[in-house]
Amino acid sequence: MHRVVYAYRGKSVDAIINLTAGVAVATTVAAQHACRPAQRIKILVSGAIGGLFPDIDSFSVWPVLFGEWGFWQHAAPAGADIYFGKSWYSHLAFMHSLLGLFLSTGAMALLFSMLHTHVFRRSPNMISALMYLGPYTIAFALAYLLHLAGDLISPSGIWGGMALFFPAKQYVGGWGLVWWWNNYDLLVILLLCIVFNLAMTFGLPMRSEASQRPPVFMFCLALLWISLQISRRETDFNGQNFVTNETLSHEFQESVLGAPVYHQMRKVDEALPFGF
Numbered sequence: 246m247h248r249v250v251y252a253y254r255g256k257s258v259d260a261i262i263n264l265t266a267g268v269a270v271a272t273t274v275a276a277q278h279a280c281r282p283a284q285r286i287k288i289l290v291s292g293a294i295g296g297l298f299p300d301i302d303s304f305s306v307w308p309v310l311f312g313e314w315g316f317w318q319h320a321a322p323a324g325a326d327i328y329f330g331k332s333w334y335s336h337l338a339f340m341h342s343l344l345g346l347f348l349s350t351g352a353m354a355l356l357f358s359m360l361h362t363h364v365f366r367r368s369p370n371m372i373s374a375l376m377y378l379g380p381y382t383i384a385f386a387l388a389y390l391l392h393l394a395g396d397l398i399s400p401s402g403i404w405g406g407m408a409l410f411f412p413a414k415q416y417v418g419g420w421g422l423v424w425w426w427n428n429y430d431l432l433v434i435l436l437l438c439i440v441f442n443l444a445m446t447f448g449l450p451m452r453s454e455a456s457q458r459p460p461v462f463m464f465c466l467a468l469l470w471i472s473l474q475i476s477r478r479e480t481d482f483n484g485q486n487f488v489t490n491e492t493l494s495h496e497f498q499e500s501v502l503g504a505p506v507y508h509q510m511r512k513v514d515e516a517l518p519f520g521f
């Protein structure tokens with residue numbers, strides 16, 4: 246029952262949290278580099294991609310593959326078996342490992358280079374070209390790492406954690422400090438961080454300390470605030486059944502955010518095809 250509900254309730258990944266975390270860390274990367282606004286936007290996009298990238302191992306339960314393509318409709322049970330399995334391409338396996346982080350970052354660095362061949366032609370040397378493209382790769386890697394950190398503190402589920410040290414078979418993490426979804430308080434913190442950092446990054450002159458240091462401070466403050474919010478959760482989300490955990494998580498969010506904000510965020514959450 247847990248397997249079916251988790252995979253097909255329309256919230257197979259907490260996509261919004263992962264995306265905003267990726268953009269938040271990317272704002273700190275963008276603030277450290279003197280570049281045009283267009284390049285800074287590309288850095289933010291790289292962070293967003295990095296924040297979502299580990300969950301491409303959820304492909305086997307994507308509705309577009311098993312709900313809309315008639316050819317694949319009969320394969321849906323097999324898709325769930327892949328998702329909940331222990332194959333290298335299953336959820337929380339290779340793509341949620343340090344090896345996956347390293348290889349994915351290398352692949353993205355190569356892609357960035359291929360998309361910016363003009364940079365290598367115009368730069369006086371290789372180092373200058375890499376300095377130009379480096380922020381994209383750094384933002385992607387840091388966002389990817391944040392995603393892994395978030396999954397460490399999520400419930401262990403049927404997997405028993407994630408294969409952080411793949412190809413080792415041992416799964417780690419799954420501490421159950423937060424629920425899989427509806428962590429609205431953490432989303433609010435990340436959004437505040439993004440808004441502040443974007444104002445500093447795009448509103449002040451490049452290369453000024455006033456535009457470089459505050460975003461780093463704000464991001465660290467956001468991480469500290471998130472840690473405090475996580476510590477306020479008194480529920481072990483590995484200790485109850487699915488329905489109980491979902492209920493307790495919503496009750497906590499309402500108590501923290503207040504009823505008006507909570508109900509608005511839940512309405513948006515339930516209107517989207519993915520959770521946050």
